[in-house]
Amino acid sequence: MTDKTAGFLKLSDKYSASNYHPLPVVIERGEGCWVYDVEGRKYLDMLSSYSALNQGHCHPKIVAALQDQASRLTLTSRAFHNNLFGAFMQKASSVTGMEKVLPMNTGAEAVETAIKMARRWGYEKKGVPEGMAKIIVCANNFHGRTTTIVGFSTEPLYRRGFGPFTPGFEIIPFGDAAALASAVDRNTVAFLVEPIQGEGGIIIPPRGFLSKAAEICRKNNVLLVLDEIQTGLGRTGKMFAYQHEKGVKPDAIILGKALGGGVYPVSAVAARAEVMGVFDPGSHGSTFGGNPLACRAAIAALEVIEEEDLPGKSRESGDYFIGKLREIKSKHVTDVRGLGLFVGVEVKKETGGARPFCEKLMAEGLLCKETHDLVIRFAPPLVIKREEIDWALERIRKVLL
Numbered sequence: 001m002t003d004k005t006a007g008f009l010k011l012s013d014k015y016s017a018s019n020y021h022p023l024p025v026v027i028e029r030g031e032g033c034w035v036y037d038v039e040g041r042k043y044l045d046m047l048s049s050y051s052a053l054n055q056g057h058c059h060p061k062i063v064a065a066l067q068d069q070a071s072r073l074t075l076t077s078r079a080f081h082n083n084l085f086g087a088f089m090q091k092a093s094s095v096t097g098m099e100k101v102l103p104m105n106t107g108a109e110a111v112e113t114a115i116k117m118a119r120r121w122g123y124e125k126k127g128v129p130e131g132m133a134k135i136i137v138c139a140n141n142f143h144g145r146t147t148t149i150v151g152f153s154t155e156p157l158y159r160r161g162f163g164p165f166t167p168g169f170e171i172i173p174f175g176d177a178a179a180l181a182s183a184v185d186r187n188t189v190a191f192l193v194e195p196i197q198g199e200g201g202i203i204i205p206p207r208g209f210l211s212k213a214a215e216i217c218r219k220n221n222v223l224l225v226l227d228e229i230q231t232g233l234g235r236t237g238k239m240f241a242y243q244h245e246k247g248v249k250p251d252a253i254i255l256g257k258a259l260g261g262g263v264y265p266v267s268a269v270a271a272r273a274e275v276m277g278v279f280d281p282g283s284h285g286s287t288f289g290g291n292p293l294a295c296r297a298a299i300a301a302l303e304v305i306e307e308e309d310l311p312g313k314s315r316e317s318g319d320y321f322i323g324k325l326r327e328i329k330s331k332h333v334t335d336v337r338g339l340g341l342f343v344g345v346e347v348k349k350e351t352g353g354a355r356p357f358c359e360k361l362m363a364e365g366l367l368c369k370e371t372h373d374l375v376i377r378f379a380p381p382l383v384i385k386r387e388e389i390d391w392a393l394e395r396i397r398k399v400l401l
């Protein structure tokens with residue numbers, strides 16, 4: 001590491017909380033799939049800020065929209081209307097196939113919004129006795145970092161020292177439809193689930209799980225709430241990951257990350273009208289939620305996903321990438337799995353875990369990040385080209401063999 005890079009690390013170390021453990025690279029510029037550090041070195045970004053950069057770094061159309069809007073109007077609060085709000089709601093509704101949308105800023109806020117919505121729906125529409133609403137979630141989940149959300153996490157790292165936690169959640173094993181069926185009771189208002197667990201280690205549930213879960217929810221008048229913050233907007237080779245299974249009709253979809261096109265935090269809950277209808281004036285809000293800058297960025301972000309067929313690109317590139325990864329016969333690797341460009345390579349414990357591989361890949365000019373101890377996650381921008389994938393494969397082969 002040079003003095004220059006060391007200087008930046010020292011400055012953040014001195015003044016920032018230590019709630020992250022970043023790789024020692026200091027990035028100052030990004031374009032498409034590539035980022036450049038303060039030394040002028042170039043890296044292929046295969047993390048995409050946890051799928052917030054599906055459209056790539058500094059996508060010209062999204063940046064232009066943001067820049068243009070920044071000089072016109074940035075914030076009105078929801079005390080007044082703004083001229084872009086309706087257009088964003090309409091666009092998000094059409095992309096999700098949901099009638100109503102509620103915009104927030106971060107993913108965790110959108111999850112909180114969905115929890116409030118499901119609970120109130122339970123009391124007002126399902127007739128659950130006050131204070132008794134139960135939401136079923138899965139072990140190994142990741143839905144964000146608020147106190148309520150970490151309260152139903154099963155990861156000690158996320159929970160330690162942060163209690164007391166919000167009651168009203170029951171945890172079942174991920175991918176276990178029978179467990180869901182037996183956990184559902186009269187007071188169950190929702191099943192909150194990621195179609196594929198991202199932070200949990202790119203865990204794909206058994207085939208048919210989501211269809212069965214949807215059926216169980218429908219039969220028992222329980223809302224199916226899908227957290228597609230990481231899996232949605234093209235990441236897995238479809239617009240939404242739930243679309244890989246037949247007959248799944250969610251009651252609500254939670255969006256974030258790539259919804260802001262990698263330039264601005266934008267999240268949202270999209271839901272059926274009857275469900276979203278439980279919110280009345282004063283019941284929920286956010287000062288920045290739905291601000292004109294966010295609306296403009298999100299409209300552009302969604303247009304790019306559609307115009308450039310990013311779900312299709314993800315499917316095609318993902319099939320190629322996963323196929324080639326499987327051809328690398330490494331004694332360190334126990335599993336290669338994924339859907340579209342949402343890919344996990346699991347390594348043996350004895351290797352020292354995924355982190356050393358990520359560090360070696362960084363030295364080769366490829367940025368990715370371990371998730372949990374043993375999984376290297378590869379989730380590049382969906383705009384990645386075939387020759388860029390080949391470039392990455394060369395380095396991955398070198399590091400894994």
Ligand SMILES: *Cc1c(COP(=O)(O)O)cnc(C)c1O
Nearest residue numbers: 106107108142143144227229230
């Ligand atoms: C990232 C993520 C969140 C939280 O989003 P933030 O914007 O970091 O609050 C929630 N759910 C899933 C599935 C995520 O991947």
